[in-house]
Amino acid sequence: MMTDDDMLVGFLDEAREHLSTIEPDLLTLESNPKDQETINRLFRSVHSIKGGAGFFGLETLSKMAHVMENLMSKARAGGLTLGQTHIDALLSGLDKLNQMVAEPKTSNDIDISNERDHLESLAEGKEAAAAPAPTPSAAPATPAAPVPPPVAAPAVVEEAERTMKTSEFDLPQKEIEWVAQHDMNLYAVSVYLNRDIMSKGKTPYQFISDLEELGRFVDSYLDTDDAESLEGDVDEEDLRFTFVFASIMAPAVAAEGLAVREDQLQHLKLAEIKDGKVRVTLPAKVPKKAAPAAAPAPVAAPPAVIPEPEPEPEAESDALPLSPPSGMGSSKVLDTKKVKTDESIRVGVAKLNKLVDLAGELVLVRNQLLQAGEKESKKSSSLMSILQGLNMVTTELQEEILNTRMQAVQTVFGKFPRLVRELGRSLGKDINLVTEGGEVELDKTVLEALSDPLTHMIRNTADHGIEMPDERKQAGKIPQGKLLLKAYHESGQVIIEVSDDGRGIDGDAVAASAVKKGVLTQADALTMTDREKQNLIFHPGFSMAKQVSNVSGRGVGMDVVRSNIEQIGGSVDLRSKAGQGTSLKLTLPLTMAIVSCLIVESEGQRFAIPQVNLEELVMLKPEDYEEMLGYVQDREVLRLRGDLLPLVSLAEGLGIKESQPKAYRTFLRQLNSQQAADERKRSETKRRGEERSDPRPYYNLTDKTTEGKRQEAVRVLIISVGINKVGVVVNSIVGSEEIVVKPMPEYLQHLTFFSGATILGDGTVAMIIDTLGFVQHNQLSLTEQRMQGRSLEQAKKSVEEAQSLLIFDNGTEERFAITIPLIQRVDEIELSQIQRVSGKDYLEYRGEQMRLLHLSDYLDVGKPEKRSEKTSIIIPKETHMPVGIVINRVIDTKTMYIDVSEGAIHGPGILGSTLIDGKITLLLDLYALLELGEPDALHRVHFNESKVKASKILVIEDTPLFQTIVREYLSSVGFEVDVEENGKLGVEAIERKHYDLVLCDIEMPVMDGFDVIRTLRANEKFRDLKVIALTSLDDDKLIKEGLAAGFNEWMIKLDKEKMLATVNQYLN
């Protein structure tokens, strides 16, 4: 049995369905105001909502619908033409309806006065509307007063076929008192037996009984005056039943409750009928025989209380014919109606979900049975065919069940015409929204998750993508911008494209904005391709708008769009061409319940990786190691067709301990230790001043171990996440399978690298890898990871700590960089000016003899074959005597955050290497170079040798470049140096081990320098420990604060001499 609540839920469902059609219909009317069919549909939708709402006591909802209906009713009768003002008012009314249907419980508290007043005044023609509204002037409430026929509009001619009829009642005083006592409303109603009762499949008795449930008949009569005798056409005859009805129903809903049109009903005011005499005038059909005479005649103006008569009497009866041509005809009509109602039934989504789950379980059991059955089938031949049958039925069953949850994309697309219309108006742009493929179906859950991201994308496109009409004209485009929303199938997935013909995305502007916002460093920006720059719009906290506008600045960024899409197993691809437009392509799975996956094995466990994220599989043979493996930015990388992809083993990435080291790992380790050994060897060679025995460049790794060749092949999955790709090493690949996703239990949901689990055919459980989670968890991105997980504060800091670099070449293929603060000047010289004295080159420079150093003489770098006549020199700062370093030419200067990859390229005079503009650039250690080439040029700080040997220094520093430089400087003098990358680790190290001196950075993640010094000074044990702040923050206030907090000294970074002098001072 249905409870009231069930019925209310049913009504709300229905109301939502109606609401979803109202908006597109209104927009259709805006472009085609005369579309009668649409007006009728609109009217019916609003009308149904009004009726239902009244029944359930949702008065405000009912009122709102009522005034909307009134306006539409006028439009329907041809009384007015809907212009933009009307549509606007109706749309704002629609918003209120939506709001109230969404929150039925509080709907009566919602204020609709503005919308209502506006609609009412429009309906009354008080407000100037965009279109003229030829409303007939009010006439007295008397029967048909003949007026000259108006200039005929079709609606008006129809109008002429109708007339009014006055009925009189003499109500018993007793009844009137009863009505007053029970606080009831009194209505006079007029219905026709055929048109209003028969056509709804009711007998008069049923009609009466239905009404008696809503109130009581006070008086009534059947008008038989015009009835014909038996010989007349009684089948065609339609008698008028007029009655006075008492009910608690409010006037706004009475017509709906009584199943009559508004104009068939008149609300009687008790005060006016105290004597029981009632005289009402209600519309009447012109008697058939009188019809010809009525044609040229009177337009009846309705009494003021009664809304305009409607030209289409069947509106209430869902377009059933006014009166059936014959008895048979009518039952036929009824049959059709019956069939229609049986075509679909409402089923709760929860029920469907349960079915989907069960079908999933069935599939899993089927898979297991198939595997088990295959062995058995050899014994029993019939078993296999039974299994095959089961297999087929199960597959089909699952497909069908999944189909029940499929909905057309149009349900989401449908709301965009209005959005675009409003965006266009508020932004002053002319936007033409074109939707294609609305019939493409997607799983309900996918569709629901799609709604918000799509809305945001469309907002963005309208706001940023499409230009103002003037701008478009100047660019040679038509003033109207086009926004295309297109859905289609492609290789088993659904693609939704949002594209425009707007200005496109300017990668450089995006990057500049990102740098300004601190989500990106200048350095990162410079190494990015245009596509990567455009894709920055997907970064958290990024918004392109110069000013946060109402339109797109709603606190949701494209990052949320992307993560929402990825959460439902889809992906977003951005393509944009400056000046030509932008296209966002969403690739979506048809359903989230079944995922096509590659099953892989790692450390004896099986994992499922969604195919959608898989780019390719790479088999790495031992002979490929050397070519394809390496270190960049301290990470293992895979070189694949010119790209460098981060490489991680699946097990390691998931935190599973590997039983035995992977082959390629051994290779990489050897590579590393070999490099280290080579370095040691080289530096020893240098110190002894011997000729270098090994002339090959330090990054040449051809010295391959024979062991490496014995290692087995490695399987690498290339996984794409956003525009990034990573390589994931697995032990073996089992095969691909359509798996049924079982969601993660709540207590495991914090494991972001799994998206769910599944049961495989052999009964084992396999976890499904969430590729996005996996990549983020392992920070697997060469260019983007620096931004991820980094707060704005930290991001700002990295800009502050960015290095100004002078980038140059030396006439070879190598590129070099030196930090600019160490350089005094760069100058151009002529080769002919160089003088060679006892194997050393000198130049007369500003009146002094300047020693010239050639990089290739001291460093493991290539020697230029030939120098041009004019060449450049770099003159370092703070040397005792003038020294110049000969280079070929300066390429660029850049300020960037540097990640020195020590592992890959490292050597005497080389701090490390980094990628600049995609090229490996060697970072020169200027002091080391001077020490090698012209040691006398350096100011030397004289350390007490025994002190040096006994002293241990801790450097707390998060920036890899500074870690390297400071450690190099200190160890070059002979100190034992430890480095920790943040304050917390630093303090832990201090507690663990004795240090004579601590050099501490200020801006650091986890725990900054201030916290370090406060922690240390709070501990008696470390109250006297010498701690020097070593920072690039040069701010008087901060320095004061730092010294007050307990730093022994505040030192600005990167002056080697000063640093060594200070260290020396504190150690003595």
Place this chain on the structure above:
Amino acid sequence: MIEFQVEGDRLVCLPVEEIIASNVPTMRETLIEHLDEAKDWNELIFDCHKVETLDSIGINLIVGLFKRARVAGKEFRVVGCNPAMVKVLQLFRLDEQFPVEAQ
């Protein structure tokens, strides 16, 4: 189908099927035919005791029959009505125009 009985100057019409749209045309033809043939009656009795349902077209038939009798200056009465029919005829105030008797 309608059965006819003559009881003195009364002509009794006994519909043996529902008085609804699908049956009314036939009923009407039968009635016209029979009333024309049998001219000696003074009172027309429409006996509904075999009728369960009366629809709008059925009402038309009864009203038409009443008018026909009145035009001829004859009496008309509806008898054997089930409570539903009585209620409808009363609400339509037809009982003020001709006698309506319950079963």
